[in-house]
Amino acid sequence: MDIDLTGKSALVTGSTGGIGYAVAKELAKLGAYVAVNGRTAERVDAAIAQLKEEVAGGQFIAGVGSVSSAEGVADLVAGLPKVDILINNAGIFEPKPFFEIEDGDWQRFFDVNVMSGVRLSRAYAPGMVERGWGRVVFIASESAINIPSEMVHYGMTKTAQLAVSRGLAETVGGSGVTVNSVLPGPTLTEGVADFLKSMGGAGADLEETGKSFIAENRPTSLIKRLARPEEVASMVAYLCTPAASATTGAALRVDGGVLRGIA
Structure with missing residues (x-):
């Protein structure tokens, strides 16, 4: 099974901790050159230092900046104009009763959880298509299907990610670029x-x-x-390898069996 990512470059958004950090670690272990993203240089530098201790010979670069705005994405892309693998992981969540969720909350969640991936995919996927190889993965959630009543605005954004992921997969079909989403359970x-x-x-x-x-x-x-972050990261890393070349347009669960549907 070909899981070697030597020579491939990757960007993992929101990767100074949690699932994003675990994904960055797994990609580096497979040989990828990984851009670690976070909002501050201090957090990014600290994450890279820790990753270098945990991954012997791992190659990392700082990708500092917020992906919650068009300007932040533009700055990030300007400093990192090409990647072979894009992991749209950055996201926020917040339990809040539906009747207390204001317009600003809906917009903020949509900007961070959905538009960050839209903008970055729009920036990077055309280059992947031109080169005939690439991987885009959206980190969604089982909440995309099982909408949590305690944070409907979060569930809405995760459902939107599934639509964007499938639509982008359709757009780049036959190009050698795969696009998938991963649905973690509570992690x-x-x-x-x-x-x-x-x-x-x-x-x-x-x-x-x-x-x-x-x-x-x-x-x-x-x-x-x-679940543990590394359990989710293993699935994400596999999707980024040559071995997963026939898996695209899919929503793959790492939800611990929370979702009861068989499809």
């Missing part, structure tokens, strides 16, 4: 850890608190626990 990222700590108080056992959260809020989970 123990830094943001989720903070959320769980707020539920259980200081010093809470995150693993046990996570299991309780799953039992109460995602009872259809088959693994009965939170």
Whole structure:
């Protein structure tokens, strides 16, 4: 199975922590040259330093800037004009009752979670098509299908990502470029850890608190626990390899079995 990414360049948005960090790590382990993205130079530099300790011989470059605006994306692309692999991972979430979600919240979530991937794909995918090879992956969520009542605005953006991903796959069909989305289930990222700590108080056992959260809020989970970022990253990294050349236009689940549909 050909999973060698030597000589390929990758950009992983929102990769100073969580799933994005884990994906950057896995891509580097497969030989890719990875641009680590975050909003501040301090966080990006710290992430790269840690990644270099964890991946012997790993190659990384800083991609500093917010992808939540057209200007931020333009600046990022200007400093990194070509990539072979684009991972649209940057995203935000926030539990909030529907009737309290204001217009500004809807727009902010759409700009960060959806338009960042639209703009970056529009910037990078044409070059991939010209070169006859490329990978675009959108990090969506099981919430794209199982809309959470506690954050409808988040679920809406994840559903939109599935539509954009499939539409872009149709657009570049036959070019050697694949476009897919990945649907993680609840995953123990830094943001989720903070959320769980707020539920259980200081010093809470995150693993046990996570299991309780799953039992109460995602009872259809088959693994009965939170996923780990590296478990999601393994799927994402595979999709970026030559071995996954016939997988495109798909929405692949790493949701721990939360979604009960068989399709």
